[in-house]
Amino acid sequence: MTQILTIDPVTRIEGHSKITIRLDDQGKVAVARLHITQFRGFEKFTEGRPFQEMPSLTARTCGICPISHLLASTKACDDIMAIRIPTAAASLRRVINYAQIVQSHALSFFHLSSPDLLLGMDSDPTLRHILGVAEKFPELAKDGIWLRKFGQQLIERISGKRVHPTWIVPGGVSHPLRAEVRDQIVAEIPQGIAIARKTLAWFKPVIRNFQDEIDTFANFPSLFLGLVSPDGTIEHYDGLMRVVDAQRKIVVDNLESNTYADYIAEAVEPDSYLKSPFFKPLGYPAGLYRVGPLARLNVCDHLATPLAEQELAEFRALQPEGAVLSSFHYHYARLIEILYALERLAELLAMPEILSTQVRAFAEPNKREGIGISEAPRGTLIHHYTIDENGLIARANLIIATGHNNLAMNQGITQAAKHFVDGTKITEGAFNRVEAVIRCYDPCLSCSTHALGEMPLRIELTDAAGQILDSCERG
């Protein structure tokens, strides 16, 4: 007889999904599965569209990280046009990308996960949200709202719109940066840096209260994938792919975007709409790897800005012998990346060329195929298009950042469920911890999601044939 526990929907994540936990005869957790239940179909319905439309269309996969899709997509279009975009355009694309990293990471840390970290994993679920945090810790909530607003407002100031702007275009960006807008942004950066440092100073000692979670929230050896510049510095816009192992030894390095298909393939599982990419040389499912803030800090050699570099040294001390393995530390890595992004924004906006009026190159298609890769807040994002003789999309393949983490999320919730969930005595806090594993990855499931459950914690008793023998639910 098998008992299945269901958490539906998983909350405080960007998208809807559900988790099932299968118990064995003794009521111990056998395995947990994450089911992504939304399907969008972008790869099919973009067929036949002019390739220049792809940035605007694919941005609609995600309202949290539309900038990432705009960047990967326009890079694929740049590739099809076989052009090199003006330097200032590349710098401006970097600026808007860092703005998005700040706002998206702030959303993940403050709005979605800080309720667990501040109020507690076992705290009252009716108050365990950002407004609950605002009541008890108003300053921290205000800091989070300020940081997210900084990023969103920067995006609006330079592109005209906070969500789904049309400013990032094939060939560069549609218009240059005005000096007064730059000055407004530059004036706000010091406050952002102060908030990022203050939050890190608060969070680092707090981590110690979560040793149980650190030990069990997807804490296992794996590969890590991320972009780096040729000298090994972390990269978020351009750069080359690098894979390291759990010892932080380089497995493959300097991979150009057009080689991704030699190393990454996708598998399908029958119980989720989210595919599972894997590292081809190790096969499926052994080729599990992780992407995103934790992976990027494990993959790179350095961060190359003074404050973030210092933080990286401290972060690495968590696991001096190799890569930081616990996915709980995605939160910590996210805060370091916020600091890094703010420092990089100050550097980029201080360059006189950032105001250059030469920001766009024009060309017809010169190739039938284009690949664009960038680092979304959640990890490496790949857009791959082929076009016909009229410039219409013949085939599109999108590998979304969250997808890369699918295998690791599943292994992670199984590990946490085995530790915290006791089939004979189910507690809300234990379920919340299983969900909190997913929150570490900050998955962007609208890029490929959905579900709804009227019955939050539903327990079904089934026989070996899957026939439901008994069920009960808790509100």
Next chain:
Amino acid sequence: MGKVKIATVWLDGCSGCHMSFLDMDERLLTIADKIELVYSPLVDAKIFPENVDLTLVEGAVSNEDDLHKIKLVRSRTKLLMALGDCAVTSNVPGMRNYYSRDEILRCAYVENAAINQGIPTQVVPLLLPKVRPVHEYVKVDIFVPGCPPHADIIFDAIAALLEGRLPDLGNQARFG
């Protein structure tokens, strides 16, 4: 007077409308005294509660879960707002309506997959043949177009409703 109970739900959309909701920034804290967010991707409620005063719906109706959910939401909410172009017109998700379900699923899970090629059928909800806007299935009280609607519009709409008026968005809201 008790707090006004507000819910936000998300069907087939990109979450951009929810981001625009959060883009009210500090104004979120100013309305926090007047409202209770009883169900939303931002809070931990697992059941859509009874007697909700206002529900903001992002996204189109695309699969069986969406359909089930929107009917449940309608039956438990006084005022329903279709928030954003996907809820109002089905917008980009509706672009799949030119293809059959099988064509669109095969593209993702057979043509663009290397291992275990096949369409997922366990646990996941069945897609509806066509993606449709919310008002084709349930009565909608307020339409707020935009991709996404600007945070100022969402704030003005909520502020008007909190004062007991229907919002006049004629000069503000637009598609796209």
